[in-house]
Every structure is written in C-alpha cells, then in structure tokens.
Amino acid sequence: MFAYAIRRILATIPVMAIVALFVFSLLYLAPGDPAAIIAGDQATPADVDRIRISLGLDRPFLIRFGEWAWQVLNGDLGVSIFTNLPVTHMISQRIEPTLSLMSLTLIFSISFAIPMGVLAAWKQGAWIDRVVMVVAVLGFSVPVFVVGYILAYAFALQLDWFPVQGYTPISVGILPWFQNLALPSLALGLAFIALLARITRATMLEVLSQDYVRTAKAKGVDQRAILFVHALKNAAVPIVTIIGIGFAGLIGGAVVTESVFAIPGVGRLVVDAILRRDYPVIQGVVLMFSFVYVLVNLAVDLLYTLFDPRIRY
Amino acid sequence: MALLEVENLQTHFATLDGVVRAVEGLSFKIDAGETVAIVGESGCGKSVTSMSILRLIQEPPGKIAGKINFRGRNLLDLPDVEMRKIRGKDISMIFQEPMTSLNPVLTVGRQIGETVRLHEGLTAQEAEKRGIEMLGLVGIPAPERRVKEYPHQLSGGMRQRVMIAMALACNPKLLIADEPTTALDVTIQAQILDLMRDLKTRVGAAIMLITHDLGVVAEMAERVVVMYAGRKVEEATAVQIFGNPQHPYTRGLLGAVPKLGSSLQGHGRTKLTEIQGQVPSLRQRIVGCAFASRCPIVTDVCRQVAPAVEAKTPGHYVACHYAERAVAA
Numbered sequence: 182m183f184a185y186a187i188r189r190i191l192a193t194i195p196v197m198a199i200v201a202l203f204v205f206s207l208l209y210l211a212p213g214d215p216a217a218i219i220a221g222d223q224a225t226p227a228d229v230d231r232i233r234i235s236l237g238l239d240r241p242f243l244i245r246f247g248e249w250a251w252q253v254l255n256g257d258l259g260v261s262i263f264t265n266l267p268v269t270h271m272i273s274q275r276i277e278p279t280l281s282l283m284s285l286t287l288i289f290s291i292s293f294a295i296p297m298g299v300l301a302a303w304k305q306g307a308w309i310d311r312v313v314m315v316v317a318v319l320g321f322s323v324p325v326f327v328v329g330y331i332l333a334y335a336f337a338l339q340l341d342w343f344p345v346q347g348y349t350p351i352s353v354g355i356l357p358w359f360q361n362l363a364l365p366s367l368a369l370g371l372a373f374i375a376l377l378a379r380i381t382r383a384t385m386l387e388v389l390s391q392d393y394v395r396t397a398k399a400k401g402v403d404q405r406a407i408l409f410v411h412a413l414k415n416a417a418v419p420i421v422t423i424i425g426i427g428f429a430g431l432i433g434g435a436v437v438t439e440s441v442f443a444i445p446g447v448g449r450l451v452v453d454a455i456l457r458r459d460y461p462v463i464q465g466v467v468l469m470f471s472f473v474y475v476l477v478n479l480a481v482d483l484l485y486t487l488f489d490p491r492i493r494y
Numbered sequence: 495m496a497l498l499e500v501e502n503l504q505t506h507f508a509t510l511d512g513v514v515r516a517v518e519g520l521s522f523k524i525d526a527g528e529t530v531a532i533v534g535e536s537g538c539g540k541s542v543t544s545m546s547i548l549r550l551i552q553e554p555p556g557k558i559a560g561k562i563n564f565r566g567r568n569l570l571d572l573p574d575v576e577m578r579k580i581r582g583k584d585i586s587m588i589f590q591e592p593m594t595s596l597n598p599v600l601t602v603g604r605q606i607g608e609t610v611r612l613h614e615g616l617t618a619q620e621a622e623k624r625g626i627e628m629l630g631l632v633g634i635p636a637p638e639r640r641v642k643e644y645p646h647q648l649s650g651g652m653r654q655r656v657m658i659a660m661a662l663a664c665n666p667k668l669l670i671a672d673e674p675t676t677a678l679d680v681t682i683q684a685q686i687l688d689l690m691r692d693l694k695t696r697v698g699a700a701i702m703l704i705t706h707d708l709g710v711v712a713e714m715a716e717r718v719v720v721m722y723a724g725r726k727v728e729e730a731t732a733v734q735i736f737g738n739p740q741h742p743y744t745r746g747l748l749g750a751v752p753k754l755g756s757s758l759q760g761h762g763r764t765k766l767t768e769i770q771g772q773v774p775s776l777r778q779r780i781v782g783c784a785f786a787s788r789c790p791i792v793t794d795v796c797r798q799v800a801p802a803v804e805a806k807t808p809g810h811y812v813a814c815h816y817a818e819r820a821v822a823a
C-alpha cells in the first residue's frame with residue numbers, strides 16, 4: 182500500500198510536466214504574434230518589441246519552456262503584465278474564497294447526494310425515488326448561472342435569508358462565512374449532486390441485488406446497516422471515481438459561480454486576466470487548477486484501496 | 495409440537511405477464527434435530543420455500559400466504575423487528591453460491607462476528623474471539639490469521655465453511671441449507687457434508703436440506719419431501735422414498751435408484767434423472783394433477799381432479815389418485 186502510494190505519487194510527475202508544457206504553449210498556440218496579442222490593439226510597435234524582449238520571445242521555444250518550468254518549480258509563476266505583481270501573490274490573495282467555495286460545495290454535494298441516492302435505491306420505484314430522479318435530471322440540465330440567479334432571487338432578494346453576493350473571510354467568523362457561501366455552493370453543487378445521486382442510486386441498486394446482501398438479511402442485520410455498511414462500502418469505488426471526475430466540472434463551475442455571486446476568488450481573477458490577456462496570470466491559474474485536479478484524482482486512487490480490499494497494485 | 499410447521503404455504507410473484515405461483519399450498523413439518531430433504535427439479539419452488547420461511551422474499555412483487563409456525567409462533571405474523579431476531583439466531587441459512595454469498599469488502603471475522611454481536615450483544619473483541627473459535631470448528635486451518643482475511647483470499651470450499659461457521663455461530667434451532675454443495679467439487683462436497691453432519695450432532699440443529707442430488711439425500715436425510723410445480727407430491731422417510739416410491743414423479747426422479755447410504759464418491763452417486771415433457775407453467779392455475787401432462791399412468795380423472803395429499807401408510811404421504819397402482823406397476 183505504501184509502496185503503491187509512492188509509485189502513484191511519482192506517476193503524477195510526468196502528468197504535471199505535460200500539463201505544464203500545454204499551459205506554457207497556450208500563449209503560442211493562439212494565432213498571431215503573442216507579443217502583439219498581449220500588447221493589444223492600441224500598442225505601438227515599440228510596445229510590442231518591449232513585450233517580446235521581456236517575454237524572451239526571441240529565443241527558442243524549448244529553452245524558454247525550460248526556464249519557465251524551472252521558475253515554476255521554484256515557486257515563481259512570473260509577473261502579471263497588467264498589475265506587475267507576482268502571479269503567486271495575486272493567486273494567494275484570491276485563493277481562500279475559491280478553496281472555501283469548492284470545499285463547501287464538495288461537502289454539500291457528498292452529504293446530500295449519497296443519502297439521496299441510497300434512499301432512492303432502497304425505495305426503488307416509490308415516490309421518494311421519483312422525486313430524487315426528477316431533482317437529478319433537473320439539477321443536471323439547468324446551468325450553474327441560472328440556478329445561481331434563481332437561488333439568489335428566492336433566498337437572498339425575496340426571503341432575505343442570505344446575502345445576495347460577496348464573500349466574508351473565515352477569519353471574520355464561521356457563520357457569516359457560511360452565510361455568504363451557502364447559496365453559491367448550492368448553485369455550484371446542484372449539477373454535482375444530481376450526478377452523484379444518480380451514480381449512487383444505480384450502483385446501490387446493483388449492489389443491493391447481490392447475494393451477500395441476502396446473506397446479511399438472513400443474518401438478521403437491520404435495514405440501516407444493510408444499506409450503509411454492507412452495501413454502501415461496496416458501492417464506494419464507483420462513487421469516489423465520479424467525485425474525482427466531477428471535480429473538473431466543479432472547477433469550471435467555480436469560475437462562473439464567482440462571477441454570478443461576485444466572489445473575489447481565483448475564478449474572477451482568471452476571468453479578468455483573460456479579458457486583459459494577462460497570460461502569466463492565466464498560465465498560473467490554469468497550472469494551479471490542473472495541479473489540484475491531479476491531486477484530487479491521486480487521492481481518489483489511493484481511496485480505492487481503502488474501500489475495496491480486492492484492489493491491489 | 496414440531497419445530498417448524500409449514501401449513502398451506504403459498505408464495506406468489508406478481509410479474510408483468512401474470513402471477514407466478516411459485517409455491518402453491520405446500521405443507522410439511524420439521525421436528526427438532528431432524529434432517530429433512532426437499533427435492534425436486536429446477537424451478538419447482540425449493541428456494542422460494544426456504545426464502546419464504548425466513549421472509550426474505552421481496553414483497554411486493556412477492557406475496558406469502560399460509561402459516562409458518564416456528565416453535566408455536568406464526569412467522570408471517572411477526573413484526574419486522576421480531577423477525578430479525580429470529581434470522582441468523584433461531585433459523586439460519588446457507589446458500590448455494592459460496593463465491594458470492596460473502597461480502598467482498600468485509601473481513602471474514604467481521605462477518606461472523608456481526609451475527610453474534612447482533613444476537614448476543616458481544617463486544618467487538620469477544621466477537622472476534624468467537625469468530626476464530628467458529629473458524630476452527632469448521633476446520634479452517636490457522637483461524638487467527640484467516641479471521642482477518644477477505645473472502646477473495648479463500649477458496650470456494652473455505653468460503654462455504656465460513657458460511658457454515660456464520661450460520662452456526664448462534665446455535666440455531668434450524669439450519670436451512672439451500673444446495674450447500676452444488677457449486678463445489680466432489681471431494682469438497684463430501685467434506686462439507688461430513689462437516690454439516692458432525693456439527694448438527696454437536697449443535698443439535700434441525701436441517702432443512704435442499705438439493706438436486708439424491709446421493710446427498712441418501713447420505714444425509716431422515717425424511718424427504720418431493721416437490722413438483724410448487725406442490726408437495728410425496729413425503730416419507732428416506733428409507734421409504736428410496737425403497738418404495740409411490741408417486742410416478744418420484745419414481746421418475748429415482749430413475750436409477752441409488753442404494754440408501756451409498757457413498758458419495760462411489761458409483762451410487764446419482765443426479766436427478768430427466769423426465770420427459772415440460773413442467774406446467776406456474777402462471778396459470780393448474781387444473782387437475784400438476785404432473786398429469788408428464789405422467790406415464792395418467793387417466794382422465796387426473797386431468798380434472800387434483801389429488802389430495804394422503805397418508806398411504808403411516809408417515810408416507812402421496813398426492814396421486816393411483817398411488818397403490820403405482821406401487822403395483
């Protein structure tokens with residue numbers, strides 16, 4: 182198990198290298214002269230030259246990539262073209278709201294979706310199952326920003342239960358932090374909840390028809406333990422897999438959610454950076470999100486061995 | 495009073511194309527400590543009968559009617575909570591498929607321990623100790639190590655031993671074994687049967703043994719119930735069934751009659767022989783004798799009037815209009 186973890190961690194290195202290469206070449210994949218693109222429409226030829234030199238565009242691609250990669254490994258993501266601040270600094274200023282949003286969304290999603298899916302599978306065909314399935318279909322087909330506006334309208338504007346927008350740091354207090362994030366997390370999580378509930382239901386249905394569930398019943402095990410001990414642990418691998426895969430969607434959704442609810446997070450940062458063609462910032466943020474995604478899926482892989490003793494590497 | 499008294503059991507399933515009458519008016523008894531074999535072709539309702547006794551039939555689509563008196567209480571009237579206290583404690587069950595009947599993600603010790611923790615309120619440590627004890631009892635070597643292993647680390651024979659250990663952990667009064675050896679190879683089969691016989695005398699449990707294998711019946715059972723299309727067609731002691739079968743269906747099954755007590759590994763080993771013709775559909779109400787369409791001595795009466803189960807000699811019940819003639823034939 183330990184050896185496997187080490188091997189699996191080492192295996193993420195080439196993955197990250199490829200991601201880095203891709204992120205770096207983002208700038209050069211765009212058509213036209215990168216320096217001219219960055220400089221924008223109003224730039225003079227002198228501006229463009231200055232930018233070209235400052236980016237080192239006059240030197241070969243691989244050398245530039247090597248230099249950039251070396252910097253990144255040393256924790257230097259470069260300097261924003263727009264603000265002249267280090268990209269790491271800009272990200273670290275914005276990371277808390279985004280991490281908070283994603284964590285709360287994950288917690289919401291898992292704690293709603295899994296019981297929902299388990300319940301629906303247990304009561305297959307009953308009204309509760311239908312309700313869950315309808316919610317699942319709706320949740321999956323309505324885009325984040327629509328859900329976001331509906332939630333904000335109903336619970337913030339009409340009922341006044343939550344603030345409409347903004348963010349309160351956790352250091353100010355857990356409650357205001359939570360109140361600010363509750364609606365955004367729900368909006369962002371809805372599609373995820375829908376997906377997760379469906380997968381949980383389908384997997385549980387399959388597991389509940391297995392012989393060992395009948396054995397458990399024949400032993401006198403009660404329904405709750407059958408569902409949550411005997412069955413859910415067997416359903417865990419597909420569920421955890423979907424959590425890992427769904428996480429990518431969560432990253433994209435976070436960018437939209439931050440815009441809808443005016444949360445000053447990394448998502449907003451990257452949107453602004455794209456509008457200003459602030460490539461170092463874009464690269465830094467994309468690289469960071471990729472890294473988080475790789476980490477999450479590493480965690481998923483390691484969790485497999487915890488849930489299913491048959492999985493050995 | 496018998497330990498288990500099944501009276502006019504009817505288990506039906508509502509399906510999209512009609513009601514399947516899997517068990518139709520079945521009655522039999524099992525006394526304390528007795529081994530009763532239930533035999534019959536595939537689909538005659540043996541498993542449904544055993545699942546009905548423990549109320550493991552999903553309702554709906556299933557529906558169980560009749561009476562299942564266990565130590566004087568009708569199990570069909572018990573609330574779920576009471577029924578759970580009986581499952582695994584007073585009545586336990588071994589299934590046909592040892593490869594899939596154990597939970598793959600829980601250790602063997604945990605699965606055996608769960609039963610005793612549920613029914614005897616043992617702590618986790620006590621339960622593990624009992625688990626080790628039970629594994630030793632069913633002849634698994636190095637039980638201290640095995641108790642921490644998962645089912646996939648065990649062979650089929652070992653898994654069935656674990657199932658037996660689990661089933662006997664709370665000293666049940668009745669053990670229902672649904673084809674416990676069918677999925678195992680012959681030498682392992684013999685070992686498992688020996689084990690069951692041995693443990694039966696030790697624990698004093700009655701056994702309801704469901705099987706296709708007449709060799710197993712000859713070796714294990716004191717009494718035999720022969721089922722056909724969800725009904726009992728004959729019931730007698732094993733000696734009577736093998737020596738003096740009355741129902742034409744039983745005679746067909748016995749085709750080549752094994753000698754009572756013939757060894758499993760020997761040549762006396764016999765599977766149920768094929769009988770010509772088709773089992774009637776369980777989706778229609780059967781008029782007359784259920785076996786009429788395949789019976790070699792069928793007459794018009796058989797097609798119109800269902801024969802009642804009657805005692806031909808004391809303790810020997812047959813449902814056939816021509817039971818005596820069958821003897822003479």
Ligand SMILES: Nc1ncnc2c1ncn2[C@@H]1O[C@H](COP(=O)(O)OP(=O)(O)OP(=O)(O)O)[C@@H](O)[C@H]1O
Pocket residue numbers: 507509514515516534535536537538539540541542543555706776
């Ligand atoms: N859930 C169900 N829905 C509909 N029909 C069912 C259901 N369960 C069992 N049956 C039907 O009941 C009949 C009896 O099945 P059962 O499993 O008891 O047979 P069996 O005697 O155990 O056969 P085998 O020797 O093959 O195990 C079969 O015709 C089967 O199709």
Ligand SMILES: [Mg+2]
Pocket residue numbers: 540541542672
């Ligand atoms: Mg069966």
